[in-house]
Amino acid sequence: MNENIPEVLISEADIQSRVLQLAEQISADYAHADDLVMVGVLKGSFMFLADLARRMSIPRTIEFIAVSSYGDSDASTGAVRLVMDVRGNIAGKHVLIVEDIVDTGHTLKYLIGMMKSHRVASVRTAALVRKADKAEVDVTVDYLGFDIGNEWVVGYGLDYAEQNRTLPYIGVVKPLDT
Ligand code: PRP
Numbered sequence: 001m002n003e004n005i006p007e008v009l010i011s012e013a014d015i016q017s018r019v020l021q022l023a024e025q026i027s028a029d030y031a032h033a034d035d036l037v038m039v040g041v042l043k044g045s046f047m048f049l050a051d052l053a054r055r056m057s058i059p060r061t062i063e064f065i066a067v068s069s070y071g072d073s074d075a076s077t078g079a080v081r082l083v084m085d086v087r088g089n090i091a092g093k094h095v096l097i098v099e100d101i102v103d104t105g106h107t108l109k110y111l112i113g114m115m116k117s118h119r120v121a122s123v124r125t126a127a128l129v130r131k132a133d134k135a136e137v138d139v140t141v142d143y144l145g146f147d148i149g150n151e152w153v154v155g156y157g158l159d160y161a162e163q164n165r166t167l168p169y170i171g172v173v174k175p176l177d178t
Contacts, residue, residue: 006171023055035093044100047157080110104136
């Protein structure tokens with residue numbers, strides 16, 4: 001077995017089927033709302049956002065935001081720093097924050113606060129996966145793909161040391177130093 005190929009945790013078919021369900025649910029929920037803005041959180045959300053947005057059937061625009069956690073990359077300190085804000089004016093619009101993964105929840109909580117400071121009409125959240133056991137703050141994921149355990153996951157936007165982001169499935173890797 002090739003040790004560089006992560007073991008499949010969530011298959012491409014399962015991801016695509018769940019993304020379609022979420023796209024249909026979001027399209028129904030926002031059917032009567034004008035000005036839906038999908039805000040993708042760089043970098044990890046790029047693939048989920050692309051697939052989700054393409055499967056939706058209502059008008060939507062796309063923005064991106066980038067944040068960074070203080071501290072080293074493996075251990076979240078809970079402090080989040082804004083690296084790049086949205087480019088457009090989102091005041092008065094309905095915002096859907098799109099994340100690849102919710103781990104401790106600090107990033108999503110910070111972003112919800114950020115969106116409120118932009119004086120948006122509403123904020124909801126979508127995430128492909130969530131590590132329920134790692135939650136440190138209470139934050140709602142309105143549109144969730146899958147709950148997972150405490151494995152190190154890669155693929156479909158998620159990386160380990162910037163590798164494996166473009167895998168079409170979610171896989172599990174062992175960190176190099178274990
Ligand atoms: C990941 C993910 C979230 C955040 C979640 O980003 O995309 O933004 O961590 O962690 P939390 O719930 O503990 O706050 P990461 O910092 O790995 O950056 P990347 O998306 O550029 O890979």
